Structure formats: C-alpha cells, structure tokens
Amino acid sequence: MQCVISITHKSQSGVTLLELLLVMGLVNLSLATTYMIQQSTGQAAQLGLQQRQASMLLEQIALTLREYPQQLAQFYTNTANLPIATHCGAGQYCKAVQMLAYWNQQWQSTLQQLPLSKLQVSCQTHCSAGQYLVIQISWQSQLLPSTGSCGEIERYCLSVNVPL
Numbered sequence: 001m002q003c004v005i006s007i008t009h010k011s012q013s014g015v016t017l018l019e020l021l022l023v024m025g026l027v028n029l030s031l032a033t034t035y036m037i038q039q040s041t042g043q044a045a046q047l048g049l050q051q052r053q054a055s056m057l058l059e060q061i062a063l064t065l066r067e068y069p070q071q072l073a074q075f076y077t078n079t080a081n082l083p084i085a086t087h088c089g090a091g092q093y094c095k096a097v098q099m100l101a102y103w104n105q106q107w108q109s110t111l112q113q114l115p116l117s118k119l120q121v122s123c124q125t126h127c128s129a130g131q132y133l134v135i136q137i138s139w140q141s142q143l144l145p146s147t148g149s150c151g152e153i154e155r156y157c158l159s160v161n162v163p164l
Contacts, residue, residue, distance in 0.1 A: 050114055054137045054158045057110050061135050062162045064103050069164040071096045116140035133162040
C-alpha cells in the first residue's frame with residue numbers, strides 16, 4: 001500500500017500590509033499635489049480679479065479726468081479745502097471742481113475693494129493742454145511674488161499716461 005500525500009498551496013487573494021501602505025502613500029501624495037495646484041490657481045484668479053478691478057477703475061479715471069484739464073491742478077493741490085460734493089451724483093448742477101471731488105469720492109470707495117490701495121494722480125510739469133497726466137493705482141497683495149513695478153515688496157501697480 002502506497003500512501004501519497006499531496007500538498008497543494010492555494011494562493012491567497014488579498015493585499016499585504018506593505019502594499020496597502022504603499023497605495024495609501026501614493027493617494028496622499030496625489031491629494032496633496034491636487035490641493036497645492038488648486039490653491040495656487042485660486043490665488044492667481046484672485047490676483048487677476050484685482051488687476052481687472054484696478055484696470056477698469058484706471059480707465060474710468062483717465063476718461064473722466066481728461067474732461068477737466070483746467071481744474072486738475074486746483075483740485076489735486078487743494079483737496080483739503082474742497083467741500084464734500086455728495087449732491088453732484090443726484091443730477092444737480094455742480095462746478096467742475098466739485099464734480100472732481102464727487103468723482104474722487106466714488107473712486108476712493110471703489111479702491112477699498114483692493115487691499116491697502118492707493119490712487120496717485122499727477123501732471124508731468126503742470127496740468128494744461130499738451131501735457132500728460134500720470135495716474136497710478138497700487139495695492140498690497142501677498143498672493144504671488146511681487147512684480148517689483150512699484151519699487152516695494154508685494155505691491156502691485158497699474159499706471160497710465162493720459163494726454164490732456
């Protein structure tokens with residue numbers, strides 16, 4: 001009598017702990033990468049929105065100030081003595097300097113949408129026909145590295161020269 005012992009190994013279907021840890025590590029790495037990409041995309045979109053707001057305001061200011069070349073020097077050298085011109089937007093008659101004061105109030109309230117923003121308006125030599133008006137909007141932003149266009153760290157600028 002012959003005795004035959006047969007041993008068969010059944011392969012196990014499953015994963016080892018080492019394989020599971022490796023897969024979990026790869027999943028965590030891909031999620032972290034996706035989060036970083038999403039965050040930088042959001043920051044770029046927010047900076048783009050800020051640049052668009054500043055650009056639109058700059059265009060509005062340039063178009064408006066071209067209409068008042070004679071009053072610009074008086075307005076920007078004597079802003080402390082100007083009356084607050086809230087009634088100008090209501091369709092009432094206003095002098096040109098009062099109208100500039102009204103527009104300046106509107107622009108300053110719009111500028112508050114940009115963090116630590118500043119509006120600078122100046123003339124090359126004097127505000128008269130044939131000269132250039134320099135308008136600059138700057139704001140603070142820690143979203144992306146500074147362009148250095150303002151000469152200050154993390155400060156962005158947009159400017160335009162407008163012929164009078």
